[in-house]
Structure formats: C-alpha cells, structure tokens
Amino acid sequence: MRGTVFNHTATGYKHLSIHQDCQDYSSSFIDDECAILIVADGHGDPIHARSALGAKFASQAAYELLLREKDQDQEYLSKKINFLKLKIVERWKSLVDDDVACNSLNQEEKYTPYGTTLLACLITEKLVLSVQIGDGVIAVQTDGKTTFLEHEDSIDGRTHSLCEHSAEEYFTHQLFDSEMLQGVCMASDGLTALFDSEQIFKSSILNPLFQAASPDLLPKYQDLHSFIDAVANLKGNGDDVSIAVFLRNGIGQSSN
Amino acid sequence: MADKSSNFGYGNGIAKQILNIIFLVDDSGSMSGPNINAVNAAITELLQIIPEIEKGTIDAEIRVAALSFSDKVHWIQKEPVSARHFKWEDLFGDGSTNLTEAYRELGKQLIKKSHGGMMPDFGGVAPILLLMSDGMPTSLDWAIELGILYQKIWFSSALRYALAIGACSDEAMQVLLAFTGSADRIIKVFTAEALKNVIQVIAVTASKVKSKSASISSVRQTNNEIAETEIKAEIEKIEGVESGW
Numbered sequence: 001m002r003g004t005v006f007n008h009t010a011t012g013y014k015h016l017s018i019h020q021d022c023q024d025y026s027s028s029f030i031d032d033e034c035a036i037l038i039v040a041d042g043h044g045d046p047i048h049a050r051s052a053l054g055a056k057f058a059s060q061a062a063y064e065l066l067l068r069e070k071d072q073d074q075e076y077l078s079k080k081i082n083f084l085k086l087k088i089v090e091r092w093k094s095l096v097d098d099d100v101a102c103n104s105l106n107q108e109e110k111y112t113p114y115g116t117t118l119l120a121c122l123i124t125e126k127l128v129l130s131v132q133i134g135d136g137v138i139a140v141q142t143d144g145k146t147t148f149l150e151h152e153d154s155i156d157g158r159t160h161s162l163c164e165h166s167a168e169e170y171f172t173h174q175l176f177d178s179e180m181l182q183g184v185c186m187a188s189d190g191l192t193a194l195f196d197s198e199q200i201f202k203s204s205i206l207n208p209l210f211q212a213a214s215p216d217l218l219p220k221y222q223d224l225h226s227f228i229d230a231v232a233n234l235k236g237n238g239d240d241v242s243i244a245v246f247l248r249n250g251i252g253q254s255s256n
Numbered sequence: 257m258a259d260k261s262s263n264f265g266y267g268n269g270i271a272k273q274i275l276n277i278i279f280l281v282d283d284s285g286s287m288s289g290p291n292i293n294a295v296n297a298a299i300t301e302l303l304q305i306i307p308e309i310e311k312g313t314i315d316a317e318i319r320v321a322a323l324s325f326s327d328k329v330h331w332i333q334k335e336p337v338s339a340r341h342f343k344w345e346d347l348f349g350d351g352s353t354n355l356t357e358a359y360r361e362l363g364k365q366l367i368k369k370s371h372g373g374m375m376p377d378f379g380g381v382a383p384i385l386l387l388m389s390d391g392m393p394t395s396l397d398w399a400i401e402l403g404i405l406y407q408k409i410w411f412s413s414a415l416r417y418a419l420a421i422g423a424c425s426d427e428a429m430q431v432l433l434a435f436t437g438s439a440d441r442i443i444k445v446f447t448a449e450a451l452k453n454v455i456q457v458i459a460v461t462a463s464k465v466k467s468k469s470a471s472i473s474s475v476r477q478t479n480n481e482i483a484e485t486e487i488k489a490e491i492e493k494i495e496g497v498e499s500g501w
Contacts, residue, residue: 135378135379137378151378152379153377153378153379153380153409154379154380155379155380155381155382155409155410155413156381156382156413156466156478156479156480157479158413158478189378189379192378192379193273193378193379193380194266195266195377195378196274196369196376196377196378196380197369197370197376197377198368198369198370198377198378199369199370201377201378204264204265204266205264208263208264209263209264220263223262223263223264224264226262227262227264
C-alpha cells in the first residue's frame with residue numbers, strides 16, 4: 001500500500017492528575033495491500049473502570065476483522081457491512097470475556113466496565129471503509145478537498161458505546177472509492193473538544209497535516225506528536241487525546 | 257500553540273467547554289410595568305454573579321445569549337458571550353406575543369456552527385434555555401414551530417425551564433409545559449425577589465452540574481436529571497414561588 005501511517009495517544013491532564021491510566025487507545029498498520037487506522041476512547045469514569053482495556057480490545061477486534069477484508073471490493077463489503085459490525089462487537093466481547101475470566105470479575109453487566117467508543121478505517125488501493133460507534137471524527141482528503149465523515153456528536157458527554165446492548169446497531173459506516181484519496185485523519189473527542197467549529201479544526205489541524213506534503217514526513221509526525229502531548233496537558237479540557245493518520249504521498253513508514 | 261514553531265495550533269479554538277445560557281423573554285405589552293422591570297433586574301444581577309459561578313465550574317465557560325419577543329423578535333445578544341461582555345438592554349413591554357417567531361429564530365441558532373447556528377460542530381454541553389412569559393402567545397402556530405424545535409438535538413437535549421411571571425392562565429401554562437416537556441420545570445413566580453432568586457438558582461445549579469465531565473449515560477442519571485433534582489430542592493426554599501403545575 002503506497003502511503004504512510006501514524007498514530008499517537010497522550011494521557012490527558014485530568015487522568016494524570018488523579019494517577020489514572022490513559023483510557024484512549026490508538027493504532028495504525030500498513031503493509032503492501034492495505035492500511036488500517038484505529039482510535040478507541042474508553043469512557044474512563046468509575047462505572048467504566050476497565051475502559052482502558054476495553055479500548056485496547058476494541059482496537060484488536062477492529063484490526064483483526066478489517067484486515068480480513070483487505071482483498072474485498074465495495075459491492076461485497078456493502079452487503080457484508082452489518083455482519084462485519086456484529087463480528088467486531090462479538091470479537092470485542094470475547095476479548096472482554098477472556099479478561100473477565102482471568103480477573104474473576106463477576107458482574108451482572110460484565111461489559112459495562114469496559115465501555116469504549118471505536119473509530120476504525122480500512123484503506124486499500126480500491127476502497128476506504130470506515131466504521132464508528134460513539135464520538136470522535138474521521139476526516140478525509142479526496143482530490144484536494146477535506147470533508148468530515150458523518151459522525152456522532154456527544155452532547156453532555158452522552159455517546160454510544162461498544163458496551164451497549166445491540167451495540168452493532170449504533171455503528172455508522174462509510175464505504176467509498178479510494179482512487180482520489182490523499183489522506184485520512186481520525187481523532188478522539190479529546191482533540192475535537194478544543195475546537196467549536198469544523199472550520200477551525202480544519203485550519204488548525206487538518207490543513208497543516210494534509211497540505212504540507214513532504215518527501216520526508218517524519219518531521220511532520222514528530223511535530224504532531226509534540227502537539228498532541230501539549231493538547232493533552234491542557235488544564236481546560238484535560239481529556240486523553242488520540243489521533244491516527246494515513247497519508248498517501250508518504251514514505252511507507254509504519255507505526256504500530 | 258503547543259510550540260511556536262509547530263504547524264499545528266488551536267486557532268481560535270477553545271480550551272474549555274462552553275455552556276450556553278439562552279434567555280427567551282416575553283416583551284409583550286402585558287409584561288410592561290413590574291413584570292418586565294423584575295426581569296430586567298433579575299438578569300442584570302445574574303450577569304454580575306456569573307463570573308463567580310465560573311470560578312467554581314472549572315470545566316466550562318458560561319456564555320449568555322438573549323432573545324426578546326413581542327410583535328417581532330430581537331436578539332439582545334445573538335452570539336453567546338461571556339457575562340462580562342454581555343450588555344443587557346432593558347425591556348419595556350409592548351406589542352403582541354409572537355412566540356412562533358421566537359421559536360423559529362431560536363431554531364436557526366440551535367444548529368451547528370458549520371450550518372450557520374451557534375452550537376459547536378463536535379458536540380459539547382447542551383444549553384440551558386429559560387423562557388419567561390406571563391400569558392398566551394398571540395401567534396397561533398407556535399406549536400408547529402415548537403415541533404420543529406424538538407427535532408433539533410440541541411433543543412431536545414437542553415435543560416429547559418419556563419418561568420410563569422405573575423398570574424398565568426391554565427391555557428398559558430399549557431404553552432409553557434409544551435416548551436419544558438415537564439411540569440416540574442415550570443416555576444410560577446409572584447415577586448421580583450422570587451424571580452431574581454429563581455433565575456440565579458437555575459443558572460448557578462445547572463451550570464455547576466452540567467459543566468462536570470460526564471460519560472456514557474445509559475446506565476446513570478443524565479446531567480440534566482441531576483440538575484433538575486438539585487434545582488427543585490433549592491427552589492422549594494424560595495418564598496413567592498410555586499414549583500410544578
């Protein structure tokens with residue numbers, strides 16, 4: 001797969017101040033045939049006390065399921081998408097089940113403590129497939145134009161979660177041709193909450209990311225890495241911050 | 257900026273979540289005199305204490321907007337601003353009660369900024385909406401416009417209170433009930449002092465509760481429900497007030 005991927009997660013000020021683990025998890029993958037981006041945002045409150053693990057399990061489940069589809073075409077995936085959402089939820093639950101067994105947790109609502117959002121994206125030479133449950137944004141640059149994929153907005157902190165009953169029904173997805181794709185950026189609400197408009201988010205984050213094409217993307221990624229760390233340390237919002245990026249004009253470097 | 261040499265920045269972005277308090281004030285002829293004077297005084301005083309509220313609500317910045325309505329609607333402040341920057345214009349009460357236009361105008365603002373409204377594009381804290389009126393709307397199709405408002409997520413998720421100022425008929429109370437969606441969030445106020453205290457209790461309590469970080473709420477009380485419970489308890493202590501209907 002021609003391109004480069006990058007991901008970074010930084011623990012937010014609020015969690016650092018109470019010595020709580022980071023509740024976000026991000027990952028990125030690239031090989032000759034596809035790229036995969038994942039951001040998961042564990043809910044992080046006492047009711048969801050194991051959501052850091054939940055976010056990690058969400059990443060694993062999405063990676064495994066999306067990777068299996070890397071050779072498929074749009075027609076096949078459009079027919080299979082609801083099944084794929086269900087399989088992601090089932091795989092996440094199986095990973096939780098294993099952890100519950102290991103830790104002898106015996107809770108009526110065993111999935112609730114692991115509650116997390118999930119944004120995941122499969123990119124191949126033929127197509128882009130994104131799936132999302134809960135808040136966070138996925139933005140794409142196609143043919144020089146940056147657009148936000150349809151996303152769920154969290155109001156008063158309420159968002160859908162993998163731990164909900166019939167979670168697969170709350171997923172949204174996008175499936176489109178990747179021929180003109182130049183970049184994909186997904187971010188947790190720890191980043192988007194800093195910006196009250198798409199326009200400011202574009203000018204502050206996406207335009208520098210997508211437009212400043214460089215033969216060597218390492219400095220840009222180092223810059224973004226530092227920026228995300230600084231954002232997470234802001235006392236205003238203080239949420240964990242995650243970002244995952246694919247740029248097609250890159251150098252083929254992977255970061256897992 | 258995270259780093260002065262960084263390509264990335266906050267732009268005009270915000271470090272805190274924004275909590276909007278939006279007043280909808282009936283400025284019709286029936287409100288003229290003591291009723292509208294009480295509203296002017298109550299909101300003016302609230303604006304003075306909001307900076308104090310903010311010191312205790314570290315997670316949110318409070319911004320205020322206000323719409324008055326009589327024959328026409330008038331934004332006293334359309335783009336929500338901090339209390340320090342809000343310049344309240346005293347109302348005098350004149351004309352009819354065009355609630356339809358007020359709802360229509362509010363609806364234009366309760367949408368995302370990218371679509372021309374005042375609400376954040378990526379979610380945030382649902383606003384507090386305070387409707388103050390003393391009587392029946394003179395516009396007949398207010399219910400249709402309210403139905404359109406209810407389809408907007410920022411309205412349906414808002415914490416909505418209605419203050420019935422002075423004597424309100426059963427018909428008028430039905431109008432307020434349609435707005436709040438709950439009889440518990442209709443407060444009858446009979447004195448200027450009561451109005452001042454009620455507005456402060458709603459604004460202060462709701463701001464403190466709603467600015468707290470929340471997470472998925474399918475398994476717990478929402479911030480609005482918590483705020484409503486706390487407001488109810490505080491309002492019971494105020495004289496010259498009748499809560500619920």
